[in-house]
Amino acid sequence: MKLRQSPCAKLDTIPIFDRLISMPQLPDVPLDGLYGDLVMDHYRNPRNHASISDADVEAEEFNPFCGDRATLQLKLDGQGRVSEIGARADGCSIIQAATSMLCDQLHGKSLDEVAEIGERFRHAMKNGAGDDDLELGDLLALQVVRQYPVRIKCALLPLTALEEGIKAYRARPG
Amino acid sequence: MTTVFDVNKVRDDFPILKQWVNGYPLVYLDNGATSQKPQSVIDAIVNYYTTTNSNVHRGVHTLSQQATDSYEGARAKVRQFINAGDDREIIFTRNTTEGINLVAHSYGRQNVGPGDDIIVSNMEHHSNIVPWQMLCEEKGANLRVVPIDDTGELLMDEYEKMLGPRTKLVSITHVSNALGTILPVAEIVEMAHAHGAPVLFDGAQAVPHMPVDMKELDCEFYVFSGHKLFGPTGIGVLYGKAEYLEAMPPFLGGGEMIKSVTFEKTIYNDLPYKFEGGTPDIAGAIGLGAAIDYVNDLGFDWITSHEEELLRYGTEALSSIEGLKIIGTAAHKSSIISFVMDKAHPHDIGTILDEQGIAVRTGHHCAQPVMQRFRIPATARASMAFYNTKEDIDALVKGIDQVLEVFS
Numbered sequence: 391m392k393l394r395q396s397p398c399a400k401l402d403t404i405p406i407f408d409r410l411i412s413m414p415q416l417p418d419v420p421l422d423g424l425y426g427d428l429v430m431d432h433y434r435n436p437r438n439h440a441s442i443s444d445a446d447v448e449a450e451e452f453n454p455f456c457g458d459r460a461t462l463q464l465k466l467d468g469q470g471r472v473s474e475i476g477a478r479a480d481g482c483s484i485i486q487a488a489t490s491m492l493c494d495q496l497h498g499k500s501l502d503e504v505a506e507i508g509e510r511f512r513h514a515m516k517n518g519a520g521d522d523d524l525e526l527g528d529l530l531a532l533q534v535v536r537q538y539p540v541r542i543k544c545a546l547l548p549l550t551a552l553e554e555g556i557k558a559y560r561a562r563p564g
Numbered sequence: 565m566t567t568v569f570d571v572n573k574v575r576d577d578f579p580i581l582k583q584w585v586n587g588y589p590l591v592y593l594d595n596g597a598t599s600q601k602p603q604s605v606i607d608a609i610v611n612y613y614t615t616t617n618s619n620v621h622r623g624v625h626t627l628s629q630q631a632t633d634s635y636e637g638a639r640a641k642v643r644q645f646i647n648a649g650d651d652r653e654i655i656f657t658r659n660t661t662e663g664i665n666l667v668a669h670s671y672g673r674q675n676v677g678p679g680d681d682i683i684v685s686n687m688e689h690h691s692n693i694v695p696w697q698m699l700c701e702e703k704g705a706n707l708r709v710v711p712i713d714d715t716g717e718l719l720m721d722e723y724e725k726m727l728g729p730r731t732k733l734v735s736i737t738h739v740s741n742a743l744g745t746i747l748p749v750a751e752i753v754e755m756a757h758a759h760g761a762p763v764l765f766d767g768a769q770a771v772p773h774m775p776v777d778m779k780e781l782d783c784e785f786y787v788f789s790g791h792k793l794f795g796p797t798g799i800g801v802l803y804g805k806a807e808y809l810e811a812m813p814p815f816l817g818g819g820e821m822i823k824s825v826t827f828e829k830t831i832y833n834d835l836p837y838k839f840e841g842g843t844p845d846i847a848g849a850i851g852l853g854a855a856i857d858y859v860n861d862l863g864f865d866w867i868t869s870h871e872e873e874l875l876r877y878g879t880e881a882l883s884s885i886e887g888l889k890i891i892g893t894a895a896h897k898s899s900i901i902s903f904v905m906d907k908a909h910p911h912d913i914g915t916i917l918d919e920q921g922i923a924v925r926t927g928h929h930c931a932q933p934v935m936q937r938f939r940i941p942a943t944a945r946a947s948m949a950f951y952n953t954k955e956d957i958d959a960l961v962k963g964i965d966q967v968l969e970v971f972s
Contacts, residue, residue: 424915425970456911456927457941480941482911483971538915 424538425483428531432487437494442476447501449555453547458482460489460548462555464496464504472496472504479548484532484541489548491528501556508549515542569866575951577602577858588921591959596741596900596947597925599772599794601855608854609796612847620846621820621837635846638853639836645856646786647777648803652835655802655809656844660768661691663787663802664735666839667764668695670812671785672733678704680732683761685710685718685747686937687740690930692766696735705732712937716743716892724755731761738770738786742931742943743892744875744900746770753783762808768792772949773871773898775864784808790848794949795855799848802839809835816841867950871899874948878957882946885964891943899948902929905964907971910944916970917944917963924960 445463452459458481465474475496479489492511496504507526514523519533535545575581578600583590592600612634618627620635642654657663672695676682682696686709693707700707710723718736727734734756739746749765756763762784770776771788778786785808790799804812814821814832818841823831832838859867878901882888887906905913914926925945928935935941946960 425912457932457935458909458911459941482909484911541911541915544911 423534424541426531426534428528429483429487429534432490432494432528433483436477436479436486436490438475438477438490440476441478442474445474445476447552447555447559449551449553449558451547451551451554453481453485453543455543456481458485458544458547460485460551462489462493462548462551464555466501470500472499472501477548481547482541482544484535484544485547488529488532488545491532492548492552495525495527495529501559504552505556508552511549512546515546567863567866569862569870571870571951571953574862575953577604578951579603579606581951585921585923586919591920591922591956591963593946593948593952593956593960594923594925595772595792595949595952596769596929596945598791598797599949600951601794601796601851602858604858605795605851605854609847609851612850617847619843631846634850634853635844638849641853641856642801645860646771646801646803647779649779650806653778653803653806653809655804655836655839656849657787657800657802658798658845659789659791659800660689660766660787661800663785663800664691664764664766665695666802666815667733667735667785667787667804668699670815670839671762671808672696672699673703674811674813676700676703676705676732679730680705681708681726681728681730682706683708683710683723683726683731683734683736685736686712687716687718687743687745687931687934688735688737689741689766689768690932692735692737693933706730709933710736712745712934716740716745716894718745718747718752720748720751720755723752727755727759727761729759731756731759733764734761735764735766737766737768738776739767739773739898739900740892740931740934741769741900742902742929742934742945743894744897744902744947745892745894746774746896746898748896749781749783753781757782769898769900772859774868778803790852790855793852793855794858795852796845796848799845799852801852806835809839814838814841818842820844862950870950871948874952874954874957875899875901877954878946878948878960881957881961882964885961885968887968888964891938891940899952900945901947902943902945904940904943905967905971908967910942912971913944913964913967916967917960920959920963920966922960922963 442463446466447464450461461478463476464472467473475493477489477493479486495507511529532545535541580600616630618631620632639651639654643651696707708726711719753763764785765783767786767788772793784805786803788801791797821833821838821841823833889904891902910926927942
């Protein structure tokens with residue numbers, strides 16, 4: 391009978407520091423990767439940065455990890471399409487840029503289309519963007535955030551607010 | 565005379581500090597969150613599981629006896645370390661949070677009623693706010709909050725005004741985790757005792773940096789975590805005056821904490837076991853004992869003088885950076901520097917520093933009311949330990965230059 395090697399046996403033969411050194415390291419990401427031109431542009435010049443009165447869809451979402459906040463408002467026209475957007479974000483560059491980029495994609499869309507963009511964005515942040523994700527526009531610049539797992543939450547915060555807002559709007563009687 | 569240690573030799577005792585992170589040598593400035601472990605602590609845990617592992621206070625066999633001796637030996641080390649009067653006053657918990665919850669559930673439920681007051685400060689960690697809020701809600705009691713000034717000092721006049729016959733407990737931090745303020749603990753106790761109120765101190769950020777003496781301080785309860793004191797996670801300490809612990813009902817029911825059990829009646833065990841239901845973290849306690857040995861070998865004379873120098877050097881260096889503001893500038897501070905920058909959010913600061921192998925904490929530090937007090941959402945925090953060096957601070961300053969470059 392062949393004896394199975396114990397799980398630790400192989401490791402024990404390697405001094406601990408060789409083991410640490412042989413561990414695969416995450417690839418180095420150049421800093422301008424996360425803070426690229428497009429991200430910084432949306433951060434410095436956020437689109438739709440406003441507060442609108444009598445919004446139809448409205449939601450605010452907090453990141454409990456840091457207290458950051460994204461507030462989204464949508465006004466719908468007679469055909470149920472987005473006619474006005476109010477977006478505000480208090481927090482890091484990624485939350486602010488993501489809020490601006492997301493809202494930029496919503497003009498003239500129906501709520502179903504808005505929800506589809508949201509789903510596509512969430513999927514792309516989780517699994518990576520594909521060839522058919524071009525309609526995400528500037529949001530694709532946030533793909534770099536996937537290399538900083540703790541920051542993905544920042545990028546998705548405005549989307550979570552948007553989803554909650556749509557859910558509340560649809561649940562409203564009448 | 566103070567023994568002076570070569571900090572580079574001290575660093576050799578901490579294997580993790582030899583690592584490179586993201587292509588840079590690790591600069592670990594997140595000791596307020598958790599500290600690194602010396603080889604002697606790692607060895608104590610490995611040796612326990614390699615040679616002694618057995619349950620405590622149970623069997624008559626040799627290993628069980630050895631495990632019990634080591635576990636109780638660790639308790640004695642803790643008692644000496646904080647100069648408590650009796651081993652029975654040292655309760656092993658999981659961490660600071662559990663220690664505070666134990667007092668809230670046991671002492672609090674027994675002694676706090678409608679209209680009573682519990683006093684905390686504006687610079688508490690959430691773990692010294694939420695358990696009291698829960699208790700106050702259950703009992704119809706009031707949570708009173710002592711305000712702080714713009715430097716992060718407690719307003720002692722306001723504190724004194726709050727004390728009265730309804731004060732059932734004062735529960736305040738010894739060192740603020742978000743600001744670094746060292747609180748005037750002796751005065752806090754004296755004023756509370758003048759009104760007959762017991763005092764609990766959250767010592768999580770204090771014990772790694774300064775000697776604490778229970779007999780001198782005379783507080784009723786003192787809690788801390790092992791992992792911030794260079795020991796393992798999962799082990800913490802509640803010190804309580806024996807007369808208080810004796811009068812308190814148990815916290816967790818189960819094995820270990822009983823003398824005899826029938827379906828009609830259970831007789832609880834003596835101190836400290838009454839509060840240690842279930843198999844404890846034996847290896848954790850032994851690891852904590854080894855950490856205390858290590859700290860004692862260095863001695864607080866050297867530790868505090870080295871850390872004060874780091875704080876002075878770091879405060880000066882960071883103050884000179886344009887657009888950077890230090891939050892928490894109390895006269896008496898531990899080696900914690902919290903800061904915000906005009907141009908960059910703390911998260912962005914944290915990510916850019918991490919890219920250069922520099923570990924700092926960013927966020928609200930589980931102390932949101934402090935952030936609200938200073939009208940900021942979050943800070944970046946560099947928290948130093950005795951193994952940090954001026955070179956670490958220099959690396960931090962260089963790292964912040966990079967932040968300015970990206971966000972200018």
